Amino acid sequence: MTINNINTIPKKTDFEKIRADFPLLQRDMNGKPIVFLDSGASSQKPQQVIDAMNDYYAHQHANVHRGVYQLSQEATDAFEKGRRIAQQFINAPSEKEVLFVRGTTEGINLVASSYGRKFLKEGDEVLISAMEHHSNIVPWQMACEQAGANLKVIPINDAGELVMEEFDKLLNEKTKIVAVNHVSNALGTINPIEEIIEKAHAIGVPVLVDGAQSIPHMNVDVQALDVDFYTFSGHKVFGPTGIGILYGKEKWLNAMPPYHGGGEMIETVTFEKTTYNELPHKFEAGTPDIAGVVGLGAALEYVQAIGHEAIQLHEHELLEYATQELQQIEGIRIIGTAKNKASVISFLLDGTHPYDVGTILDKLGIAVRTGHHCTQPLMNRFGIPGTVRASLAFYNNTEDIDRLVEGVKRAKRMLL
Amino acid sequence: MSINEIQDEIIEEFDFFDDWMERYEYIIDLGKKLPLIDDSMKTEERLIKGCQSQVWLHAAQEDGKINFTADSDAVITKGIIALLVRVLSGQPAKEIAESELYFIDKIGLKEHLSLTRSNGLVSMVKQMKRYGIALSSQD
Numbered sequence: 001m002t003i004n005n006i007n008t009i010p011k012k013t014d015f016e017k018i019r020a021d022f023p024l025l026q027r028d029m030n031g032k033p034i035v036f037l038d039s040g041a042s043s044q045k046p047q048q049v050i051d052a053m054n055d056y057y058a059h060q061h062a063n064v065h066r067g068v069y070q071l072s073q074e075a076t077d078a079f080e081k082g083r084r085i086a087q088q089f090i091n092a093p094s095e096k097e098v099l100f101v102r103g104t105t106e107g108i109n110l111v112a113s114s115y116g117r118k119f120l121k122e123g124d125e126v127l128i129s130a131m132e133h134h135s136n137i138v139p140w141q142m143a144c145e146q147a148g149a150n151l152k153v154i155p156i157n158d159a160g161e162l163v164m165e166e167f168d169k170l171l172n173e174k175t176k177i178v179a180v181n182h183v184s185n186a187l188g189t190i191n192p193i194e195e196i197i198e199k200a201h202a203i204g205v206p207v208l209v210d211g212a213q214s215i216p217h218m219n220v221d222v223q224a225l226d227v228d229f230y231t232f233s234g235h236k237v238f239g240p241t242g243i244g245i246l247y248g249k250e251k252w253l254n255a256m257p258p259y260h261g262g263g264e265m266i267e268t269v270t271f272e273k274t275t276y277n278e279l280p281h282k283f284e285a286g287t288p289d290i291a292g293v294v295g296l297g298a299a300l301e302y303v304q305a306i307g308h309e310a311i312q313l314h315e316h317e318l319l320e321y322a323t324q325e326l327q328q329i330e331g332i333r334i335i336g337t338a339k340n341k342a343s344v345i346s347f348l349l350d351g352t353h354p355y356d357v358g359t360i361l362d363k364l365g366i367a368v369r370t371g372h373h374c375t376q377p378l379m380n381r382f383g384i385p386g387t388v389r390a391s392l393a394f395y396n397n398t399e400d401i402d403r404l405v406e407g408v409k410r411a412k413r414m415l416l
Numbered sequence: 417m418s419i420n421e422i423q424d425e426i427i428e429e430f431d432f433f434d435d436w437m438e439r440y441e442y443i444i445d446l447g448k449k450l451p452l453i454d455d456s457m458k459t460e461e462r463l464i465k466g467c468q469s470q471v472w473l474h475a476a477q478e479d480g481k482i483n484f485t486a487d488s489d490a491v492i493t494k495g496i497i498a499l500l501v502r503v504l505s506g507q508p509a510k511e512i513a514e515s516e517l518y519f520i521d522k523i524g525l526k527e528h529l530s531l532t533r534s535n536g537l538v539s540m541v542k543q544m545k546r547y548g549i550a551l552s553s554q555d
Contacts, residue, residue, distance in 0.1 A: 030436075353490035355469040355535055356444075359528075363436050371468045385489060386468070414437075414444060415491060 013310040019395045021046040021302075032365030035400045035407075040185055040344055040391025041369050042235045043216060045299070049239055052298035053291045063287055065264060079290050082297035083280070086245050089300045090230065091221040096279040097253065099246040100288055104212040105135040107231025107246035108179070110283065111208055114256040115177060116143030124149040125174040127167075129191070130156045130381055131184040134374040136210045140179060149176070156381065160187040160336040164195065171199060178207045182214035186373040186389065187336025188319075188344030190214070197227055206252060212236055216393060217315060217342045219308040222247050234292065238393075239299030243292030246283075253279050260285040311394045315343040318392050322401045329408055331416075335387050343392035346373075349408065352415045354386045360411040361388075366404055419511055422503045423519035430523040439524060440492065447495030453487040464543060466536030469493045473540055475547045481508055482547055486540065493535050496520075496528055500537075504544055512548030517541065 019025055024044045027034055036044060062072040064079045080095075087098045101107045120126070126140045130153050137151075144151050152175075154167045162180075171178070178200045183190050197207045206228035211220060215232040222230050229248045235241040248256075258265055258276055262285035267275040276282045303311070322345055326332050331350035349357055358370030371386040372379045379386055390404055417425070433439045457474045464471040469490035476483045484505040488494040503519065504512050520529050529537050 353469060353493075355490040356492045358468075359492050360440065363440070385470075414441060 013306060013314065015314055015394060015397065018306060019397065021048065022395050023047060023050070025395060029365045029367065030363050035366040035403045037390040037392065037396065037400065037404060038367045038369050039216070039236070039393035039396075040213060040389065042241065043238050043393050044395065045238055045240070045295075046302055048302050049295050049298045053240060053295040056291050056294040061290070064290055065281075075290060079288070079293050082293035085297040085300050089220075089304065090245070090247055091223050092247050093223060094250065097247055097250050099248065099253075099280045099283045100293060101231070101244045101246045102242055102289070103233035103235070103244035104210055104231050105139075105233075107229075107244055108136055108208065108210060109139045110246060110259045111177075111229050111231075111248070111256075112139035112143040112179075114259050114283075115206075115252065116140075116147060116149075118256050119176055120144070120147035120149045121176075122148035123174065124176045125152050125170075125172070126150070127152045127154065127170055127175050127178045129154040129162055129180045131160065131162075131187060131189065131191075131375065131378050132179075132181055133185055133210065133212070134376070136179055136181060137377070153377075154180070156189075156378075159338050160184065160189045161338045161340075162189075162191055164192065167196065168199065171203065171205065173203065175200070175203075175205050178205060179210070180207070181210040181212070182220070183217065183342045183344075184336065184375075184378075185213045185344070185391075186346055186375045186378055186387065187338065188213075188341040188346070188391075189336060189338040190218075190340040190342055192340075193227070194225060197225060201226065206249075213342065213344070216303075218312060228252055234296040234299065237296075237299055238302060239296040240289075240292045243289045243296050245296075250279060253283065258282050258285070262286045264288075306394065314394050315392055318396055318398065318401060319343045319345070321398055322390065322392070322404070325401060325405045326408065329405070329412065331412065332408070335382055335384065344389065345391075346387035346389045348384060348387055349412055349415075352411070354388045356415050357388045357408065357411045360414055361404070361407045364403070364407045364410065366407045368404070419503055419507055419515045423517070423522075426499060426503070426519050427522045436524070443495030443499075443525075444491055445495070446498040447488075447491035447493070450494070450498050453485040457485065458487065464536045464539045466493075466539070467534035469535045471497065471536035471540045473543055475544070477509070477551055480551070481506055482512060482544075482551060484544060484547075488536065490535065493528070493537060496525060496537060497540070500541065500544070509548045509551035513545055513552050515545070515548075 022044045060074050060078055062075045064076040083095050083098050087095050092098050152170050155163050157163055182193055193209050200207045208229035209227050211230050211232040216237045231246045234243040265277050265282050265285040267277050333348045335346040354370040361368055369389045458472045462472045462474050469488050471488045473486045484501050486497045520526055
């Protein structure tokens with residue numbers, strides 16, 4: 001199946017045909033057809049993305065924004081086309097506001113460092129939540145330490161939802177930025193970022209949203225959200241590793257100092273003084289990951305061609321099915337039971353350790369994530385060492401869920 | 417028995433198993449059975465933190481030999497610990513320091529001792545050898 005004819009499929013999208021676009025899903029693991037349920041860590045790539053990157057290296061590669069020759073111009077066009085695709089994908093108002101970064105982690109670090117240096121002062125507060133990934137905790141701790149500011153944490157309830165009354169209390173005139181994830185990687189909770197943004201803006205506080213886990217699953221419109229910063233990774237949205245997007249409002253990006261220094265980000269350099277390039281280049285020092293941008297563009301076009309509506313419907317059905325089937329197993333405890341959830345199921349099996357369950361599932365050809373999911377404070381909140389996490393993508397099907405459920409039953413028989 | 421003799425004995429035992437299921441059932445059994453360490457020994461300084469599971473290791477010396485006791489919160493990790501303790505515990509310090517643990521690979525469990533698993537076992541083996549080196553250099 002090619003991207004072009006996905007659009008022509010009427011009504012019910014044929015996800016089995018889409019699955020066939022992913023060569024990795026055809027392989028075995030431990031002698032069994034692979035059941036890949038770790039897309040929350042990193043998703044697989046469709047042939048279209050692999051081809052786009054190969055084609056770029058085979059026919060178009062040169063450094064960008066520099067050469068006077070035709071090839072360099074072609075490479076620059078391919079690179080900037082990737083930026084336009086990303087801009088349209090999140091409905092950013094301007095290309096200037098779409099920065100290429102290595103991934104969500106770098107996107108957050110960029111804002112924490114540059115925004116922090118400019119706007120964080122002693123006694124100020126940064127507000128995050130109890131369900132953040134370490135990458136949306138540690139950069140802020142570093143920024144706070146530098147400025148003498150304090151990190152404040154929005155608590156969660158037992159279902160894994162933000163306690164919004166507490167958010168209201170924590171948000172105050174000392175708050176200089178709010179940084180939360182759109183979807184929790186460990187629990188699947190979809191956070192009410194619209195409400196958070198509205199309330200923060202009411203007192204003039206900008207909001208950064210970690211979109212690593214939302215972008216593969218739902219439509220994101222940064223203008224409708226009126227979000228100040230939104231960042232995500234290419235590799236979780238069926239693109240290559242090492243590339244991601246940081247969207248930032250122009251007024252903030254202009255006010256912030258550069259993150260890295262080097263080539264590309266300068267206007268003029270003398271040993272006395274350097275003046276910086278315009279947006280977005282001011283934040284893109286050095287030769288970028290050009291092939292990565294091309295691959296990311298192909299991935300976003302691929303997702304767009306399937307359509308968010310079809311993806312959400314399919315994943316929601318799978319999530320419901322998986323939740324219902326897993327709950328039939330006695331001793332299963334699902335961690336993260338928010339009303340509003342993306343296709344992530346974290347669970348524990350009474351009397352077993354996640355590592356043991358994951359090891360047996362691996363032997364059965366089933367790839368899940370086990371452990372603390374880089375959310376140690378969250379695991380502490382629930383008083384557990386970690387969970388077994390199945391995270392779904394649109395290429396999964398009910399057969400994958402059936403194999404998972406059978407696998408968990410088998411693990412239970414072996415371990416208990 | 418020497419370290420290598422015990423390793424060969426374990427390899428022979430595992431030869432009886434037909435598939436991964438039987439191997440793991442045996443390891444799980446070992447993990448369940450053995451009270452490997454006294455609960456009072458499960459202290460912070462004996463803890464080896466893995467990303468996935470945790471390991472407690474205690475070493476005691478006696479006449480140039482080292483006795484190990486250890487435990488883990490995950491039963492498969494604990495089963496593998498039981499095998500490692502069987503191979504290394506009670507051996508002369510110098511031999512522990514110089515040992516080459518080939519049995520793990522031979523019995524099809526090498527992935528548990530790879531860095532990607534980070535279950536604490538790699539650090540535990542390193543720690544066991546460090547005790548061996550420390551004690552044998554005192555002689």
